[in-house]
Amino acid sequence: MTATSPEENKALVLEAFDTLFNKRDYAAAERYWSDRYIQHSAHIPPGRDGLFNLVRGLPDTLRYEHHVLLAEGDYVIVHGRFSGHGRPAAWVAADIVRFEDGKLAEHWDVLQDEATKADSLSGLPMFGDRFPT
Template identity: 75%
Template sequence: MSNSSPERNKAIVLEAFETLFNKRDYAAAERFWSPNYIQHSAHIAPGRDGLFNLVRSAPETMRYENQLIVAEGDYVIAHGRFTGMGRPAAWIAADVVRFEDGLLKEHWDVLQEEATKAESVSGLPMFGETFPR
């Protein structure tokens, strides 16, 4: 039986994302991701090395910001924004993570470019309370 809880898993995901995407501390990030990490993203090469190499190749200005995080059992879904990637628009992401033995073991994502106010048919921002500039 796992000694993890949904609250603990959410805290681990937020710390892991901060460590890898914002601090780029690869040695520290290794303690969060399983050596046998399974990557389902179409944008990222397989395994933990694929993810870490993607971050290494991204501009130093890349940042992750979380807006919402939910968890049930061994699964966490983080709704966040990746900015500073050298793209015309930020990515809004729903990252789904499965835990195993207290580590991030498996990942899926849904990515969409962040819409401006002029592009938003709903008239509402995709992230937070305001539209991107």
């Protein structure tokens, strides 16, 4: 079993998300996701193939960007935004991943539509320091 540090895991999750969601390089993405990948998200079919096939079905305009990244032990939480998926609002996500043998082995997420300034009761953006345009 290969152990990776929290700092290595943070770098790996960013590389993995960029490779899959932004570059759409499925062969390269296999290096990051375990072939025994466990998916807990209700909106994503099981396993690595379930995730990859979901992404294949999304528009090529899909983009992922991250904002806050936290890691402890084998777990990483990344606060990010998925845009260009064909829906009226971008999704702001908290993705939680567990690493095993240097690969993404398990995933949970919390997603919500990104609020506009007019919809934000707090008056603050949900992602970064400005509201979506």
